[in-house]
Every structure is written in structure tokens, then in C-alpha cells.
Amino acid sequence: MSDETDGGSLHVHLFAYRRQWPEEGVVVDEFAQLLDDAADPFVRERDAGHFTASAWLVDLSGQRVLLTHHRKLGRWLQLGGHADGDRDLANVALREAEEESGLSGLSVDAGIFDLDRHWIPERGDVAGHWHYDARYVVRAGANEAFVVSEESLALAWRDIAAIDADDSADASMRRMARKWLLRQSQAVQAG
Numbered sequence: 001m002s003d004e005t006d007g008g009s010l011h012v013h014l015f016a017y018r019r020q021w022p023e024e025g026v027v028v029d030e031f032a033q034l035l036d037d038a039a040d041p042f043v044r045e046r047d048a049g050h051f052t053a054s055a056w057l058v059d060l061s062g063q064r065v066l067l068t069h070h071r072k073l074g075r076w077l078q079l080g081g082h083a084d085g086d087r088d089l090a091n092v093a094l095r096e097a098e099e100e101s102g103l104s105g106l107s108v109d110a111g112i113f114d115l116d117r118h119w120i121p122e123r124g125d126v127a128g129h130w131h132y133d134a135r136y137v138v139r140a141g142a143n144e145a146f147v148v149s150e151e152s153l154a155l156a157w158r159d160i161a162a163i164d165a166d167d168s169a170d171a172s173m174r175r176m177a178r179k180w181l182l183r184q185s186q187a188v189q190a191g
Contacts, residue, residue, distance in 0.1 A: 010089065017111070027115050034132050042084075042086065043083070047129055050132065051089060052081060053090070053133065054079065054081075055079045055080060055138035056138065057106070060141070063160060065177075066157055067079075067155065067157075067158050067173075069152055069153040069156075071151055071152055074153075076158070078173070078176070080097075089136070091108075093134070093138060094136070094138055097138045100155075102146055102147025102148075102149070103146055108138050109138075109139065113135045114176050115134060116135065118172070119131075144157065161181060164177035164181055
């Protein structure tokens with residue numbers, strides 16, 4: 001688990017993320033502004049936008065990621081969901097990965113892996129709003145036998161390099177794939 005029990009810790013993680021990815025400074029600023037907002041940004045009832053957390057759930061080999069064919073959005077995406085008052089977004093990502101995959105023995109890496117602010121269209125009585133999604137690396141154990149939850153149409157292990165090469169893939173999915181492949185390459189060079 002992370003130590004992100006209050007907004008101050010999230011500020012520290014955002015600052016570290018900005019140092020690693022300076023070209024993403026605008027999105028970091030958007031997250032910091034939301035964090036400093038007087039209205040609680042960790043609850044979904046904040047209609048203007050709120051924090052969510054996602055899991056870049058990688059297998060033991062580091063070559064594949066578990067994706068959901070999202071029931072409401074109809075697209076292949078990473079697992080994740082609303083903070084619902086939990087200010088520890090790494091914990092939210094881990095919890096969502098466990099709930100949506102049925103996998104046990106998962107672990108979450110410290111630090112933010114990716115940030116993405118995206119629009120969620122109006123659906124029923126829920127107005128359109130912004131999701132400020134903090135993404136974390138979550139690692140699978142030896143058991144890869146997932147269970148499809150009611151939030152998904154399907155789950156599948158996908159090759160990360162293939163996601164990076166797929167021009168039709170969601171832009172944020174390709175960005176995470178590139179970041180992961182860069183991380184893997186740097187680990188090989190350092191090792």
C-alpha cells in the first residue's frame with residue numbers, strides 16, 4: 001500500500017511525476033488545482049470533476065497488461081474506478097484491480113505511473129463530468145486466472161508492445177504502453 005493518506009502526499013507524488021514527465025506539466029497543474037479545490041475532489045458527487053484511479057495491471061513477465069472491455073464505455077481500457085472518498089489513490093487502483101479482475105496476490109508500485117484527465121459523457125441522470133485519473137502500476141502474482149465482473153463485457157491479457165504499435169488504440173493506452181516499454185528498457189540497461 002502507499003502512504004498517500006492525505007492530499008499533501010498526493011501533492012508530493014504529483015511533484016515527482018512532473019519531474020519525471022516535464023512535458024505533462026499542464027495535466028499535473030490540472031490535478032493540483034483539483035486537489036486544492038474547496039469541494040471534496042475524492043467523491044463522485046462533485047459534478048464538475050473528481051479523482052479516479054486506474055491499474056496498469058501487468059503480468060509476471062511484464063510483457064502483458066490486463067484490460068477490460070468496459071461495459072458502459074464499450075472500449076478496451078485499464079481497470080479502475082472512483083475514489084469514493086478514499087484519498088489514497090494507489091489503494092483505490094489496487095482495490096479496483098482486485099474487484100474487477102477477481103485476482104488475488106496483487107501488489108501496487110509506489111508513485112504515479114500516468115495521469116489522464118478525460119471527459120465522461122452524460123449517462124442517464126449523471127451529468128457529463130471530468131475524470132482526473134491517476135494510474136498506478138499493479139503487478140499480478142503467479143495466478144492469472146481472472147474473473148469477469150459485471151462492470152466488464154470481457155477481460156483479456158494484451159501484449160503491451162502490440163498496444164504501443166496499434167494506431168487505433170486509445171491514445172492514453174498507447175501512452176501508458178510507451179511509458180511501460182521505456183521503463184522496461186531502462187531496467188534492462190541498468191541491470
